Amino acid sequence: MTNVENSKMTNKTTTGEEKWLLRLYVAGQTPRAITAFANLKKICEEYLDGSYQIEVIDLLVNPALAKDDQILALPTLVRKLPEPVKKIIGDLSNTERVLVGLDIRPII
């Protein structure tokens, strides 16, 4: 199961012209996975409204993919773009840490 969420809203760009590619690794529809996805969606809507793309990868379906992105903990959010690759683990409930992890500068 690979969900690709696209958002075409391009107003209020806060992070320049970069295209964001985020990959969320989960293992099945666990409450924690759902929470993480919801948190991620919210953060993206709020801070990246515009060019971002979220891929959700279920390791129960594609276990081989875990190796490529060095996944240990679940859920893990990987920022594939912009470079460098960054990893955030946990259910993304701590928004501030997520912003620091994704290197998103909040609007002042």
Place this chain on the structure above:
Amino acid sequence: MAETNPNPQPVADGLLKTPTGIKGLDEITGGGLPQGRPTLVCGGTGCGKTLLAMEFLVRGAMQFDEPGVFMSFEEKSGELSKNFASLGFDLNELVGQNKLAIDYVHIEPSEIEETGEYDLEGLIIRLGYAIDTLGAKRVALDTIEALFSGLSNEATLRSELRRLFRFLKDKGVTAIVTGEQGERTFTRFGLEEYVADCVIFLNHTVSQQIATRRMRVVKYRGSAHGTNEYPFLIDRQGFSVMPISSLGLDHPASSERIPTGIPRLDVMLGGKGYYRGSSILVTGTAGAGKTSMAAHFVDAACMRGERCLYFAFEESQNQIIRNMNSIGFDLGQWVDQGLLQFHNSRATLYGLEMHLVAMHRAIDGFKPGIVVIDPISDLVAAATEDEVKSMLCRMIDYLKMQQITALCTELTSTGAILGWTEVGISSLMDAWLLLQIMETGGERNRGLYLLKSRGMAHSNQVREFILTDEGVQLRDVYIGPGGVLTGSARDAQEARDKAESLDGQQEIERKRREIERKKTAIEAQITVLHTQFEAEKDDLDRLIAKEKQRGETLALDNRAMAKGRQADELTGPQ
């Protein structure tokens, strides 16, 4: 290398074991690691945890046809391949054959941001996927403690580790989990708490600048195991543990005798030489001729077609061959014929255990009938006396088990107490040949005697020997007023004896002639006396005859006179 046994060995209590294939380890653990359970291997840095884990997998894949998954948290798979190539393991080939999977788990705290709750399902999925892909039976996690430095939520980690180990058990894989030694605990993060079935502790100590590796099975639930610290070795053939001290004193005792190579020494040893499979100690001060004795023994054995292994700690092979040439031995020909093999190394080259293992390997490979260790006293340079003693004890036990005759030489310092050896192993030895430099009359001469020789009548004499072009030669015994005469004193005594015996013979001859003369003289006297006697007897006879005649004549005259007077018959005597 242990024999290939694809089936785990069941033990009495039904606990199945997975053989590691590592030399010695299976013997200590009585068959291997607990099957289907994780085993903790802990120890300090550089003690060989990773190697043990990897060798477990490699041997499993190669000898027991059990594929394995190596999950590395420290080294990348490329690095691992390179490191293990130096030990003779071709990891890439095994990976290519789908017998081994190496999964490098990269943990970099600076790249990971923790935001809320998480679990280690990702790791478990990765591991499970690798196990399922290969059908793996063996798993190594090296070292899972890296998680603690990468992730900060220790409570989560601990509960997840417990889950991970349960997962491994559910999968039925035999796992090795490595852990860094902690200050007061076996592992820094208390992994022993989770892996409770089998704990192996590796230790790497340096004493007198020489490092020795040791292994101990701290715990093995449900199975008996050796509890000692066993030395082990890492070399080009991987890991080897030496459980030799566990051997009992039940080695066979042969009554076959093998000559020493010196006929007169054989005579001293009950006429036949040493027992096969016995251990012989040759001690002596510097230059007493220990190596020459050994060369004699080796030469004689090679001539009989026996294989000899010569461990030299002081001289190179060429040096020994050259030196022994000077006393008439061509050891080079035996080397060329493959009957003699030299192993030359400095005692300080590596630790005792390494020596022991190296010697084991050489013996296993060459299968000699005779082993010479020249000299054992050098080993003291590599360790303490106690360690040397324990090492030699194990070595000798091993040789006895194999019925290999061992000749060890030992250098003693001049003026040392008799019956005392540098290494203190005299009690281990069956025969003890003592070479001595005897200093008398401004000379140093070589003497030898048998201090002991178990199980045979042996000479108690101190014998002088000399090194000639034909090797060692024992001389006749000359006992002078001050003990055994040696060197030129013996030569002088020999000459004196010869002169004395010549004198004696001459004296006898002279006496004999004198008797002869006396006899002649007496015989002459007897003749004279006899003649005299004859003469006197003649005189007497004549006298008697004369007297008789005179009597008769007188009687006749009387009768004639009476007749003339007409007298009656005379009645009286006439």
